[in-house]
Amino acid sequence: xxxxxxxxxxxxxxxxxxxxxxxxxxxxxxxxxxxxxxxxxxxxxxxxxxxxxxxxxxxxxxxxxxxxxxxxxxxxxxxxxxxxxxxxxxxxxxxxxxxxxxxxxxxxxxxxxxxxxxxxxxxxxxxxxxxxxxxxxxxxxxxxxxxxxxxxxxxxxxxxxxxxx
Numbered sequence: 123x124x125x126x127x128x129x130x131x132x133x134x135x136x137x138x139x140x141x142x143x144x145x146x147x148x149x150x151x152x153x154x155x156x157x158x159x160x161x162x163x164x165x166x167x168x169x170x171x172x173x174x175x176x177x178x179x180x181x182x183x184x185x186x187x188x189x190x191x192x193x194x195x196x197x198x199x200x201x202x203x204x205x206x207x208x209x210x211x212x213x214x215x216x217x218x219x220x221x222x223x224x225x226x227x228x229x230x231x232x233x234x235x236x237x238x239x240x241x242x243x244x245x246x247x248x249x250x251x252x253x254x255x256x257x258x259x260x261x262x263x264x265x266x267x268x269x270x271x272x273x274x275x276x277x278x279x280x281x282x283x284x285x286x287x
Contacts, residue, residue: 123171123174124174124175124177124178128178132178132182133175133178133179133182133185134184134185134186134269135185135186135187135188135269135270136171136172136175136179136185136186136187136188137188137189137190137265137269138168138171138172138187138188138189138190139190140163140167140168140171141163141164141190141191141192141209142159142160142163142164143202143205144156144159144160144163144204144205145160145201145202145203145204145205146201146202147201148200148201148203149203152203152204156204157204159204160204160205160207160208161204161207161208161211163208164205164208164209164211164212165208165211165212165215168189168212168215169215172187172189172215172219172230175187176219176223176228179223179226179228180223180226180228183226183227183228184226184227184228185227185228185229186228186229186230186268186269186270187216187219187228187229187230187231188230188231188232188233188265188268188269189212189215189216189230189231189232189233190232190233190235190261190265191209191212191213191216191232191233191234191280192205192206192209192234192235193234193235193236193282193284193287194206194209195209195210195212195213195234195280196210196213196234196280196282209234212232213232213234213280216230216231216232216278216280217230217232217278217280220277220278220279221278224277224278227274228277229268229273229274229276229277230277230278231268231273231276231277231278231279231280231281232279232280232281233261233264233265233268233281233282233283234280234281234282234283234284235256235261235283235284235285236255236256236282236283236284236285236287237250237254237255237256237285237287238255238256238258238261239252239255239256239257239258239285240258243255253286254285254286254287255285255287256283256284256285256287257285260283260285261283264281264283268281
């Protein structure tokens with residue numbers, strides 16, 4: 123992916139959107155398969171992607187890394203430990219990337235949305251108050267700003283975007 127992107131010019135920003143939810147059971151009931159799946163999709167993929175993108179960013183001495191985490195990373199909720207721990211580890215990863223690259227003109231930040239108003243979430247939780255959820259457009263605006271040149275002094279930040287939840 124990084125090699126293909128570099129064919130078109132330097133990598134100015136990486137916006138890491140990949141993630142998924144699995145589990146829905148207490149720790150005592152969570153299978154190793156579910157645990158591993160959450161760590162792979164929510165953490166390992168982020169690590170591999172950031173590591174690959176960092177190499178050309180470090181060489182260029184500039185870049186932006188933005189990841190989408192989850193409110194669950196900082197607020198415990200019963201039955202979602204595998205998901206929450208993987209998202210909390212993503213926060214730690216982003217903070218470490220920010221710290222390691224502070225002097226190189228590379229920023230790294232993570233946004234933590236609460237429930238996002240998507241068709242899949244509406245289908246999964248049909249009795250919820252959708253008006254309290256975060257609009258995808260709000261998240262997109264924040265991600266675009268963090269990936270731009272403007273927030274050069276913002277790095278290592280964990281930014282909640284909870285809507286009215």
